[in-house]
């Protein structure tokens with residue numbers, strides 16, 4: 001029970017996953033491993049919205065958690081929504097085992113701008129750390145620089161850092 005598994009859902013750039021290993025290990029002190037890709041649940045696709053409903057995807061993924069996983073981070077390159085929200089960057093089981101992030105809205109090219117690979121990676125890392133933080137029981141932070149600050153928009157993601165504020169760092173360390 002010492003691992004964080006990074007699990008690509010559908011096609012995800014392997015280099016992106018590999019780049020996440022070290023910064024996630026630094027923050028959570030667990031071995032980080034990349035698992036084989038899992039297929040996207042096409043039944044969750046909503047043609048009218050051109051988006052995937054997150055909850056059935058999560059339900060299906062939860063059946064595929066590896067027994068030796070302490071935490072599982074699923075990464076998908078499709079747009080996700082949940083009832084009452086236009087879209088979501090990610091979601092997690094509070095104090096649970098697993099979380100999911102969507103990276104599609106983290107690219108500048110999604111907004112018709114030219115791609116910025118470094119900015120894209122920073123955003124992916126922040127969302128990954130944020131959702132994993134929730135699985136360790138961390139709640140949202142009022143400090144806009146803390147990685148546990150809620151991202152209502154990409155602007156919030158860009159303002160916050162990929163690290164925990166002192167309070168959240170201390171809270172996390174008690175749980176590692």
Ligand SMILES: [Zn+2]
Nearest residue numbers: 130134140150
């Ligand atoms: Zn959150």
Ligand SMILES: [Zn+2]
Nearest residue numbers: 141146165168
């Ligand atoms: Zn904080």
